[in-house]
Amino acid sequence: MIKSYLTGNSDNKSTDERQDDLEDKGFKAICDDREDLKYGSAGCSHVEAFKATKHGLKNFTLIFSNFVVAISVEAKKRKSQAMICFNCGPQKYPTRLHACLECIYFGCYQHKHIHEHAKTTKHNLAIDITWGYVYCYPCRDYVYDSELERIGKRKKWKANKLMGTAFAQYYTWEPTLHELEILKQNSQRRRISDNSYIGLRGLINLGNTCFMNCIVQALTHTPLLRDYFLSDKHICQFRDDPSMCLVCEMSRLFQEFYSGKSTPHIPFKLLHLVWTHARHLAGYEQQDAHEFFIATLDVLHRHCKGSNGPSNSNPHHCTCIIDQIFTGNLQSDVVCQYCKGVSTTIDPFWDISLDLGPSLHMRQQLAASSTTQTYCDESEPKSLLDCLERFTRPEHLGSSAKIKCSTCQINQESTKQLSMKKLPIVASFHLKRFEHSNRFHKKISTFISFPQYLDMSPFMASRRGCKPTIDPPSPSYANGSQLNENKYCLFAVVNHSGTIETGHYTAYVRQHKDQWFKCDDHIITRASVQDVLDSEGYLLFYHKEFLEYE
Amino acid sequence: MDLKDKIDPMIDEVRHQAMRKLEENGKKDELKRMLRNRLNENQFDEKVAELCKNYMKDKNIETLTVDEILRNVTPEAHRIVPDSVKRELLTAIKGLITGDQQ
Ligand SMILES: [Zn+2]
Ligand SMILES: [Zn+2]
Numbered sequence: 001m002i003k004s005y006l007t008g009n010s011d012n013k014s015t016d017e018r019q020d021d022l023e024d025k026g027f028k029a030i031c032d033d034r035e036d037l038k039y040g041s042a043g044c045s046h047v048e049a050f051k052a053t054k055h056g057l058k059n060f061t062l063i064f065s066n067f068v069v070a071i072s073v074e075a076k077k078r079k080s081q082a083m084i085c086f087n088c089g090p091q092k093y094p095t096r097l098h099a100c101l102e103c104i105y106f107g108c109y110q111h112k113h114i115h116e117h118a119k120t121t122k123h124n125l126a127i128d129i130t131w132g133y134v135y136c137y138p139c140r141d142y143v144y145d146s147e148l149e150r151i152g153k154r155k156k157w158k159a160n161k162l163m164g165t166a167f168a169q170y171y172t173w174e175p176t177l178h179e180l181e182i183l184k185q186n187s188q189r190r191r192i193s194d195n196s197y198i199g200l201r202g203l204i205n206l207g208n209t210c211f212m213n214c215i216v217q218a219l220t221h222t223p224l225l226r227d228y229f230l231s232d233k234h235i236c237q238f239r240d241d242p243s244m245c246l247v248c249e250m251s252r253l254f255q256e257f258y259s260g261k262s263t264p265h266i267p268f269k270l271l272h273l274v275w276t277h278a279r280h281l282a283g284y285e286q287q288d289a290h291e292f293f294i295a296t297l298d299v300l301h302r303h304c305k306g307s308n309g310p311s312n313s314n315p316h317h318c319t320c321i322i323d324q325i326f327t328g329n330l331q332s333d334v335v336c337q338y339c340k341g342v343s344t345t346i347d348p349f350w351d352i353s354l355d356l357g358p359s360l361h362m363r364q365q366l367a368a369s370s371t372t373q374t375y376c377d378e379s380e381p382k383s384l385l386d387c388l389e390r391f392t393r394p395e396h397l398g399s400s401a402k403i404k405c406s407t408c409q410i411n412q413e414s415t416k417q418l419s420m421k422k423l424p425i426v427a428s429f430h431l432k433r434f435e436h437s438n439r440f441h442k443k444i445s446t447f448i449s450f451p452q453y454l455d456m457s458p459f460m461a462s463r464r465g466c467k468p469t470i471d472p473p474s475p476s477y478a479n480g481s482q483l484n485e486n487k488y489c490l491f492a493v494v495n496h497s498g499t500i501e502t503g504h505y506t507a508y509v510r511q512h513k514d515q516w517f518k519c520d521d522h523i524i525t526r527a528s529v530q531d532v533l534d535s536e537g538y539l540l541f542y543h544k545e546f547l548e549y550e
Numbered sequence: 551m552d553l554k555d556k557i558d559p560m561i562d563e564v565r566h567q568a569m570r571k572l573e574e575n576g577k578k579d580e581l582k583r584m585l586r587n588r589l590n591e592n593q594f595d596e597k598v599a600e601l602c603k604n605y606m607k608d609k610n611i612e613t614l615t616v617d618e619i620l621r622n623v624t625p626e627a628h629r630i631v632p633d634s635v636k637r638e639l640l641t642a643i644k645g646l647i648t649g650d651q652q
């Protein structure tokens with residue numbers, strides 16, 4: 001069976017090779033200038049001898065694409081049937097199965113069956129079926145050969161492309177020639193230990209600018225944003241005057257934070273840029289941290305534009321780093337109470353603002369009851385989950401807010417329900433502690449508990465019993481891991497203390513997965529998780545626990 | 551020890567069938583990818599590389615083999631796989647083998 005495949009393939013060699021040429025082009029595009037890199041190429045004399053034989057490279061390529069990566073559906077089937085050690089027999093699952101590169105033999109490494117085969121037949125080389133590494137029996141070790149490595153990589157790349165984009169391969173970083181040069185010139189490496197303070201830096205208050213400082217602390221401790229900025233991915237759009245670019249300024253800020261310096265940083269340039277680009281925030285009076293956060297994201301998003309592909313045509317689908325990290329989609333289902341028809345709209349969001357205190361429904365009920373013994377069928381939210389529950393509850397819009405129903409063709413009473421269509425990587429919650437009306441401004445200081453780990457599954461559109469959307473079900477590994485997609489972990493909390501007129505902002509940020517620090521302008525102190533969870537909470541930042549690489 | 555000898559062949563048989571099934575429908579690649587992502591998130595690669603480097607530090611590179619490194623590093627490497635990752639993978643495999651897609 002295997003033999004027929006190995007030989008039978010040579011008939012359509014010409015089309016195969018043309019195909020390979022095409023793939024090479026794409027492969028080179030991702031491989032940059034790796035090809036020109038000359039490593040100490042050959043692993044050993046045995047590999048050299050093998051490559052020099054007539055069928056050497058061809059055998060390697062065929063075995064690699066059919067058994068190591070199993071490029072087609074048929075290949076997968078063949079592979080599943082071939083996963084047998086010829087010595088152990090079909091009843092035993094082989095551990096570290098290897099294939100001889102000279103003949104049709106499969107043997108396990110665990111019981112040294114592949115070694116025995118090499119010894120008796122003098123077939124020197126075997127390939128690890130799981131990983132594609134080449135083992136040389138005379139050398140008693142795996143060998144590295146750049147040519148074989150290249151063929152293997154190309155086959156893997158091809159297989160991943162065939163698998164579709166849903167699970168695009170995650171590539172490990174390999175330095176280009178240029179980067180190698182830079183690495184050589186800068187031989188000093190910095191390793192960050194678990195108790196390092198690197199990444200922590202106080203920020204000088206420039207006169208009521210704690211609203212900015214706390215947001216900067218939250219942003220600089222957003223894991224994916226940090227990865228983006230520290231890996232220098234920004235391509236600036238301000239060719240004439242890069243000093244006007246807020247993204248560039250953020251890059252410099254990240255450099256400052258991770259420079260290892262311990263003196264407080266003075267963020268005047270950032271403040272100036274935000275003032276320039278978000279005029280409504282200009283001035284030295286105290287501003288709302290939430291407003292500043294949204295304005296900053298907006299300016300960053302605007303300054304990223306164009307650098308990330310062709311999405312300028314569709315303003316609702318931006319792939320800039322800000323949108324990649326912070327944008328989620330909210331589904332709104334309006335149900336006509338007369339015909340029960342549902343109209344669904346989906347809107348992007350950067351954060352979720354949650355109401356505190358009694359709901360409108362509660363206030364109406366309370367007003368209606370004249371006795372001192374007031375009755376109400378719901379209570380004020382006491383936790384983040386309560387808030388989210390209220391946020392996603394169907395709401396009766398009442399007779400004064402009729403909406404035109406597309407089926408009935410007239411205005412009808414309806415209910416509206418919100419739910420999460422797509423969750424962002426970073427979920428930011430804004431607890432609406434500040435109440436502004438034309439008669440009064442007041443702060444709600446009620447304690448709202450929030451968890452360290454948050455599961456958003458109950459608030460998903462797919463779970464809410466709304467109209468199921470027509471999207472095909474997303475590919476999933478299994479039940480367990482699909483649920484994991486909705487799990488979040490707290491990494492920053494912004495707090496407001498004092499009154500609405502004279503208040504002060506501070507932030508808690510997480511470092512190294514489980515250490516917490518309180519950032520009070522230029523003063524940074526260690527804190528416990530409990531300190532964080534006991535705090536009042538104004539803005540809560542959660543990061544997805546598990547990421548699928550796209 | 552006796553009991554283990556009796557159970558092992560059976561487990562092996564089940565394991566073999568399960569693996570074959572996962573290999574055939576391509577789910578094994580998905581699982582591998584998921585595992586890779588999870589380990590990556592936990593800096594598993596870097597940690598294992600560190601273990602290897604530590605082991606190799608005072609060894610003769612010319613005679614050192616992958617086998618030897620493997621023998622010495624594997625127990626510790628197994629230990630540092632986070633429990634949550636093991637659990638998630640197990641649930642995923644269970645789901646795929648019993649075939650209940652939701
Ligand atoms: Zn052989
Ligand atoms: Zn065997």
Ligand SMILES: [Zn+2]
Nearest residue numbers: 044046136139
């Ligand atoms: Zn050799």
Ligand SMILES: [Zn+2]
Nearest residue numbers: 236245247248
């Ligand atoms: Zn820029």
Ligand SMILES: [Zn+2]
Nearest residue numbers: 301318320323
């Ligand atoms: Zn954007």
Ligand SMILES: [Zn+2]
Nearest residue numbers: 336339405408
């Ligand atoms: Zn209607």
